[in-house]
Amino acid sequence: MNQVYVHEQLIRFSHCDPAGIVYFPRFFDLAHATMEDWLAEGVGQGLPALIGERRIGTPTVSIQCDFAKTLRIGETLRFELRVTRLGNASVQLGYSGKKQADGEEHLAIRQTIVFMDLAVQKAIPIPADLRPRIESFLAT
Amino acid sequence: MNQVYVHEQLIRFSHCDPAGIVYFPRFFDLAHATMEDWLAEGVGQGLPALIGERRIGTPTVSIQCDFAKTLRIGETLRFELRVTRLGNASVQLGYSGKKQADGEEHLAIRQTIVFMDLAVQKAIPIPADLRPRIESFLAT
Amino acid sequence: MNQVYVHEQLIRFSHCDPAGIVYFPRFFDLAHATMEDWLAEGVGQGLPALIGERRIGTPTVSIQCDFAKTLRIGETLRFELRVTRLGNASVQLGYSGKKQADGEEHLAIRQTIVFMDLAVQKAIPIPADLRPRIESFLAT
Amino acid sequence: MNQVYVHEQLIRFSHCDPAGIVYFPRFFDLAHATMEDWLAEGVGQGLPALIGERRIGTPTVSIQCDFAKTLRIGETLRFELRVTRLGNASVQLGYSGKKQADGEEHLAIRQTIVFMDLAVQKAIPIPADLRPRIESFLAT
Numbered sequence: 001m002n003q004v005y006v007h008e009q010l011i012r013f014s015h016c017d018p019a020g021i022v023y024f025p026r027f028f029d030l031a032h033a034t035m036e037d038w039l040a041e042g043v044g045q046g047l048p049a050l051i052g053e054r055r056i057g058t059p060t061v062s063i064q065c066d067f068a069k070t071l072r073i074g075e076t077l078r079f080e081l082r083v084t085r086l087g088n089a090s091v092q093l094g095y096s097g098k099k100q101a102d103g104e105e106h107l108a109i110r111q112t113i114v115f116m117d118l119a120v121q122k123a124i125p126i127p128a129d130l131r132p133r134i135e136s137f138l139a140t
Numbered sequence: 141m142n143q144v145y146v147h148e149q150l151i152r153f154s155h156c157d158p159a160g161i162v163y164f165p166r167f168f169d170l171a172h173a174t175m176e177d178w179l180a181e182g183v184g185q186g187l188p189a190l191i192g193e194r195r196i197g198t199p200t201v202s203i204q205c206d207f208a209k210t211l212r213i214g215e216t217l218r219f220e221l222r223v224t225r226l227g228n229a230s231v232q233l234g235y236s237g238k239k240q241a242d243g244e245e246h247l248a249i250r251q252t253i254v255f256m257d258l259a260v261q262k263a264i265p266i267p268a269d270l271r272p273r274i275e276s277f278l279a280t
Numbered sequence: 281m282n283q284v285y286v287h288e289q290l291i292r293f294s295h296c297d298p299a300g301i302v303y304f305p306r307f308f309d310l311a312h313a314t315m316e317d318w319l320a321e322g323v324g325q326g327l328p329a330l331i332g333e334r335r336i337g338t339p340t341v342s343i344q345c346d347f348a349k350t351l352r353i354g355e356t357l358r359f360e361l362r363v364t365r366l367g368n369a370s371v372q373l374g375y376s377g378k379k380q381a382d383g384e385e386h387l388a389i390r391q392t393i394v395f396m397d398l399a400v401q402k403a404i405p406i407p408a409d410l411r412p413r414i415e416s417f418l419a420t
Numbered sequence: 421m422n423q424v425y426v427h428e429q430l431i432r433f434s435h436c437d438p439a440g441i442v443y444f445p446r447f448f449d450l451a452h453a454t455m456e457d458w459l460a461e462g463v464g465q466g467l468p469a470l471i472g473e474r475r476i477g478t479p480t481v482s483i484q485c486d487f488a489k490t491l492r493i494g495e496t497l498r499f500e501l502r503v504t505r506l507g508n509a510s511v512q513l514g515y516s517g518k519k520q521a522d523g524e525e526h527l528a529i530r531q532t533i534v535f536m537d538l539a540v541q542k543a544i545p546i547p548a549d550l551r552p553r554i555e556s557f558l559a560t
Binding site for chain 3: 152153154169172173176186187188189191192212213231
């Protein structure tokens with residue numbers, strides 16, 4: 001329990017807007033990359049095989065983000081990912097987005113994903129082989 | 141009062157993911173395009189001049205989205221944009237994202253932007269020349 | 281013969297980089313949108329149905345671009361699209377990218393696409409029902 | 421002389437299109453990331469400081485790409501970057517894009533960048549402190 005998945009990404013030229021700061025929709029792309037690596041490394045089942053072999057997807061049903069401070073090109077974003085709620089088919093993920101240099105939180109994301117059978121496009125219970133490892137990231 | 145800004149966008153190849161549906165971070169990019177055209181056409185002050193000449197930006201401080209149904213390549217997304225709250229420096233925008241073909245709501249976004257003096261990176265009151273037209277979109 | 285497909289797109293906030301000009305990879309995305317609309321309107325067969333119903337894709341096998349001048353947020357890019365070479369399975373497209381305001385060419389793209397059977401991932405002859413209309417855009 | 425800068429990137433969900441392969445404009449974004457890391461690590465001068473402190477940019481004036489084979493989600497792209505031509509103000513970069521798993525070349529890019537004084541938007545000679553290290557990557 002209480003594991004935290006830490007993922008760092010460099011803020012690149014392509015993430016930034018004419019004001020020189022990250023264009024906010026790209027933070028969701030960066031968060032998705034964090035989720036992908038968490039699934040592969042933290043949960044032990046990467047998205048490519050989950051989708052390609054097991055035909056299970058993890059669509060996002062809701063997401064919420066507060067942007068407290070900006071990030072600029074050349075800075076490093078450090079996401080700390082926790083599971084903040086665990087349902088039957090759904091997982092709520094909490095991302096604390098910090099500037100690596102000083103550890104201050106610049107943004108915070110809450111995202112709810114569901115496990116979905118891609119063939120019939122219906123939500124399914126979290127696969128039994130994945131649930132214990134997902135649960136190990138549950139914040140208490 | 142009670143104006144609604146309607147903006148339609150074709151879902152393109154580049155918006156869609158390996159599951160053939162819109163990759164959710166791109167909805168925020170599509171919503172940003174709607175906001176840009178609303179500023180230009182609805183409010184009468186486009187972002188290029190606002191940023192370039194007046195040195196005022198409109199960064200997003202929080203955003204929330206519920207995704208009820210997917211959208212696919214070739215479908216048309218119709219955003220209906222309203223002002224859902226009006227502060228001194230901030231504007232909360234509500235986007236109802238409908239599938240144009242049947243008018244059903246597929247997603248809903250709440251976004252709070254602030255007007256910011258780009259030179260000093262501080263929030264400023266909504267410019268007096270823009271406030272009345274922004275207010276005309278306030279949902280009551 | 282000698283038809284030209286004209287397609288205009290507003291340069292948006294999200295296309296631009298910290299230097300305030302279009303980040304060059306986005307020009308290929310803008311060109312792809314032009315190709316999509318040309319297929320739908322100029323050739324009479326849109327990509328969604330081509331992929332979804334006929335299971336035919338149009339992957340790019342080579343592309344070349346010269347960037348002579350920049351484009352900025354708020355400007356309108358006007359692509360003039362011609363077919364510059366027509367093979368058995370391949371089509372070479374030439375895009376002249378002009379700034380709409382003054383008609384000057386800012387960039388020029390040459391792109392070769394092939395028609396591909398998506399089931400077997402092999403090139404196929406240009407579908408007979410599409411060839412005459414594609415040929416009508418051949419520059420002579 | 422003859423140094424090669426090697427840079428590996430995971431192909432992610434967001435890079436892929438409805439056909440499950442990388443949407444080609446994103447290869448240019450991936451190549452740009454390689455160039456950014458090469459500037460920082462290979463040349464010793466990262467783009468953030470180059471732009472932000474020295475006010476020098478490296479816009480792309482031409483680019484050419486051949487796509488021989490596709491790449492899919494979960495595969496790793498390995499770019500091998502060389503300098504293929506060195507001018508007074510310009511550098512031509514050659515990227516051999518290999519699938520890391522088998523070392524086969526899937527795409528090849530030629531890109532010409534120029535060093536530019538951002539204040540006056542004019543090309544300038546390659547900065548003297550950077551030229552020797554850039555030259556060390558020149559393929560002979």
